[in-house]
Amino acid sequence: MSDLITLTDRGLYCEAGDFFVDAWKPVHRSFVTHGHGDHAHIGMGEYWCSAASKDILNWRLGVQNIHTLDYGEQRRFGDVLVSLHPAGHILGSAQIRVEREGEVWVFTGDFKREPDPTCAPFEVVPCDVFICEATFAFPVYSWPAIEQEISRVLQWRELCESEGKAAILYAYSLGKAQRILAELNGKLDRPVLLHGAMERGVDVYRRANIALAPTELVMSLPGDTSFAGRLVLAPPSAQDSAWTRRFRSFEQAQASGWMQLRGNRRRRNLQRGFVISDHADWNALIETIRESGAHRVIATHGNTDALIPYLERELGVQAERLRTAYGDDEELTANAENVA
CATH class of the missing domain: 3.40.50.10890 (Rossmann fold)
Known part of the structure; x- marks a missing residue:
């Protein structure tokens, strides 16, 4: 069976559902995991996001063509079922769950596991293939309380x-x-x-x-x-x-x-x-991958030099890097000032 989500020059694409995820160039339909400038871009025909993200996208992008799903709500697109689940990153941040004939892929977007009173807590979503960030994927990164x-x-x-x-x-x-x-x-x-x-x-x-x-x-x-x-x-x-x-x-x-x-x-x-971060540290990243039950892990951005060998050696999962246009939102300072 072919991959459910693949990399294109416009973003991650689900051909079976005919939609993109966090597209960085204009497309007809894009799911947006959250409102940071490396994941939310102008020019989409349709935006799909969590209900809590709608006001953020209105503010950041000035767009109105926004469709929303509640966390856990399922919607069919073509041959796949899609649902959104809390990512714990910022208000409205969501993981994208895509299912076809019993095979489940999850794209986390940016996420964290620490308690945060401003957003819904991260939800572990069991899956076969786990596409995740690796912003702080070195053992030295371990967040204090x-x-x-x-x-x-x-x-x-x-x-x-x-x-x-x-x-x-x-x-x-x-x-x-x-x-x-x-x-x-x-x-x-x-x-x-x-x-x-x-x-x-x-x-x-x-x-x-x-x-x-x-x-x-x-x-x-x-x-x-x-x-x-x-x-x-x-x-x-x-x-x-x-x-x-x-x-x-x-x-x-x-x-x-x-x-x-x-x-x-x-x-x-x-x-x-x-040391206050909106991303998972090393331990939380490894714990989340383990709890997902995925047999294949794809890291979209960040530090993969330590992550991929560790996952293959210690967890016995297939691991690889996917080079996307996403960056670390904590570093996008110029963009933050321009859109605020």
Whole structure:
């Protein structure tokens, strides 16, 4: 039997169902796993996504031709049954399950297994073939508990206040920023200050009834405002820009899985780094592959040099890499600023 999902120059394609998945060039019909800029693109004839992703795609792409499925709802396309299942990555993120004559393929898109109050938790979907990301597929990447990192953020803010500085925390504008705000809810006595690029994404999450810490826009405050001890959320593209000059005295930090390695923090000229990621770490990735029961694993993007040999040697599964146009959304800083 031929592969259910294959790579084309426009994206991953399911011929039996006549649809694409996270197409990066215009096609007649594309399922979109989530709203980040490397997976959601303009120009599709039809967009299919989870119900919770609809407002995000409207915001990010300005499109209206969106069809939605609830998690677990099945829909037939040609010879296949398709359903969406929570990916735990950001609000509305979904895995795509495709079934034909008892054979099941699952495409995770980006995913994580950690608890996150801003999105539905990841669901393990048994399958024969598992197509997954490998963004942090090296054993060195092992995430600390989110509570630990949020406690470190709060301690850093207090230290900045004692030194008369603002605490500017860079985080991706969709997903990461809202997760941080949800974790900070009830833990600060003053609103978190937002860069203007954060406003619309935060509003989308609030409309979805996600509880977030109170926020204010930096631009709404008078020019003589003292920012000492204020926690500020901004996209990474704002680092060392003219925008930061209004704070006069400040420290800069970033929330990202890449902060697991101190060298990344030094190269980016940051005073602090907080290990908060919207992707699975090494252990979660291996655990998920094992739990899926797949006999074949296809990694779409990321670090496969360690993953593929490990899967073949330790789990006895067929493993391979599929070179797609997807990237790491934690690195798409320019795109984040342009679409926010």
